[in-house]
Amino acid sequence: MKTRKTFLLVLGILVLAVVVVVAGIGARFAFQTQPILPQDKTYLLHLEDVSYDEGPGFYLWPLGPDETYETREFVSITPEKEQEILDILSRYEKHLSWEKAGWIPLQKLAPMFYLKHCAIEIPSWVEAQVVLYNTDPGERAWFNIVLGDGRAQQRLDYTFQPPFYTIENEEQLYAELAEVLGLKDLLAERRTEG
Structure with a gap:
């Protein structure tokens, strides 16, 4: 015994x-670093094969967060600017955030429960939102890069669910993307109009 x-x-x-x-x-x-844009997938800032495609562009939030999304506006960009944005993003890496890592199993195993109980967080500092769509056939996946006040965060899907990843050198990424998008001038123009 x-x-x-x-x-x-x-x-x-x-x-x-x-x-x-x-x-x-x-x-x-x-928790190792990995590229923001997976190297085995192709992303664009628009959907080519759907009837509601507006072409490449991004969303501007000139008045900051608005949970009704009414003040958010789509800004078209050229295919050349789209490629420039993708090139910038391909040079940056991210790593899993310790703060949000606990949500990942729940999000993967029970996505509906996760969406219902994990609050959407539109950051108070939001200025722009770059949505990236996976173009691989049969696989529709996307995510946001949310920009504002010198910050850049990757958000899940097409929502403002909390970020699982921390982008390395996010201030530098913000500066590069803000310059390509002409963010400072666009925000100043839209804010004086309103």
């Missing part, structure tokens, strides 16, 4: 040790 308890205790310790090692290896890979 005592031998069996000892065996079970040793077995339990070994299983726990294996779980800790596997979790540690998984965490190491999960």
Whole structure:
């Protein structure tokens, strides 16, 4: 009887040790930096194969956050500017955020529960929103890069769900994208009109 308890205790310790090692290896890979734009996928700032496609562009939030989305406006850009934005994004990396990592299993395993219980967070500093669409056939996936006040964050899907990733050098990314988009001038123009 005592031998069996000892065996079970040793077995339990070994299983726990294996779980800790596997979790540690998984965490190491999960928290490594990775490109903002996956290299095995192709993204655009518009959808080519749908009837409501407005062409390449981004959303401007001249009055800041608006939960009705009524003050948000679409700004068209040229295909050359679209490519320039994609080139900029391809040079930046992100890493999993410790703060939000706990939501990932829930979002993957129970997406409806996640959407219902994880509050949408339109940041108070939002100025622009660049939506990237995956163009790979049969796979529709997208995400936002939300810009404002020197910050750049990747948000999930087409929503303002909290970011799982932290973009490295986000201030520099903001500066580059703001320049290409002409963000300062657009915001000044729209704010004086309103």
